[in-house]
Amino acid sequence: MRTVFTVLVAALASAVVASPAVPRQASNYVGYLISTFSDVNPKIQFHLSNGNSASSFKFLNKGNAVLASTVGSKAVRDIFLATNSARSEYYLLATDLDVEASGFSWDKATRQGSRGIVVWKSSNLVDWSESSLRTVEKDTAGMVWAPSAVWDDETSQYYLFWASRHYSSSDTNHTGTATLDKIRYATTKDFSTFSEPGDYLAPADTPLIDQEFQYLGTPGAFARFYKNETTSSISQDITSDGLFGTWTHVGDHITGDSQREGPASFADNVTPGLYHLLLDDYTQYIPYETSDIKSAGSWKRSNTSGFPTGLKHGSVTPLTQKEYDAVAAAYPA
Numbered sequence: 001m002r003t004v005f006t007v008l009v010a011a012l013a014s015a016v017v018a019s020p021a022v023p024r025q026a027s028n029y030v031g032y033l034i035s036t037f038s039d040v041n042p043k044i045q046f047h048l049s050n051g052n053s054a055s056s057f058k059f060l061n062k063g064n065a066v067l068a069s070t071v072g073s074k075a076v077r078d079i080f081l082a083t084n085s086a087r088s089e090y091y092l093l094a095t096d097l098d099v100e101a102s103g104f105s106w107d108k109a110t111r112q113g114s115r116g117i118v119v120w121k122s123s124n125l126v127d128w129s130e131s132s133l134r135t136v137e138k139d140t141a142g143m144v145w146a147p148s149a150v151w152d153d154e155t156s157q158y159y160l161f162w163a164s165r166h167y168s169s170s171d172t173n174h175t176g177t178a179t180l181d182k183i184r185y186a187t188t189k190d191f192s193t194f195s196e197p198g199d200y201l202a203p204a205d206t207p208l209i210d211q212e213f214q215y216l217g218t219p220g221a222f223a224r225f226y227k228n229e230t231t232s233s234i235s236q237d238i239t240s241d242g243l244f245g246t247w248t249h250v251g252d253h254i255t256g257d258s259q260r261e262g263p264a265s266f267a268d269n270v271t272p273g274l275y276h277l278l279l280d281d282y283t284q285y286i287p288y289e290t291s292d293i294k295s296a297g298s299w300k301r302s303n304t305s306g307f308p309t310g311l312k313h314g315s316v317t318p319l320t321q322k323e324y325d326a327v328a329a330a331y332p333a
């Protein structure tokens with residue numbers, strides 16, 4: 001792997017900083033919401049922290065899913081909750097994929113998989129729209145996996161990212177050799193219409209999936225995490241000049257553990273400089289933490305006392321008191 005990654009859309013490099021949805025201010029947040037799914041129940045599930053504990057959560061809605069897809073495969077994976085800086089709208093995004101479908105194989109899923117994402121919208125985290133399936137990729141794509149998004153205040157739009165692989169335009173049935181898995185992106189204001197998709201992170205020698213960003217507290221400063229499909233480990237880069245700036249590679253196998261995927265990172269609401277990272281070991285999430293996110297080898301396993309079992313590839317959202325109270329009341333544990 002190279003020591004410095006730069007994105008492949010050079011025309012945007014100087015124009016896009018992409019600020020986070022909300023700059024982290026510990027006093028604003030009172031807890032965390034994990035949006036996730038499970039293999040046995042591929043629907044949207046909510047887990048709410050006990051106060052500002054990053055390790056103790058309760059399964060909301062009495063242990064039942066809160067939303068189910070009625071579109072596409074009618075099963076979802078890789079859940080991501082996106083919001084804007086005003087916290088006036090929320091979108092749940094998910095991969096449209098049913099691994100229990102008749103005739104399922106991972107090879108088939110990468111050749112004739114869905115080219116869209118499943119989307120729900122809400123203004124309050126409680127009242128949600130019906131699910132919709134929104135196409136984001138070209139017909140050369142074999143699949144769209146693991147959507148994530150970053151809100152940009154400057155342009156009042158979201159940058160949507162996902163993983164895909166592509167086939168020759170003449171290979172309409174996708175029976176031949178594809179590109180390596182790569183991270184793609186588009187912009188959107190409403191998760192209904194999207195810009196033309198393009199490559200974001202696509203090294204020539206390494207297949208990558210499952211990317212997520214972590215805002216680091218100052219404009220333009222981010223970490224990003226993604227799965228190296230060759231080694232089945234999680235890699236990390238950092239930047240100080242925006243999503244489309246120059247990235248420095250921190251390392252591969254960043255936790256020292258292999259067979260990990262689906263990174264979900266979040267800043268601690270109480271302790272400045274403390275960050276958490278959930279990694280899926282193919283059965284459930286394992287929590288890690290660091291107080292030195294820019295340094296290689298700093299991630300260590302967290303205290304797992306009270307951390308729920310069975311959670312899979314999802315996302316973690318810090319909540320205000322209003323948001324916390326709303327989901328706790330609407331979906332009692």
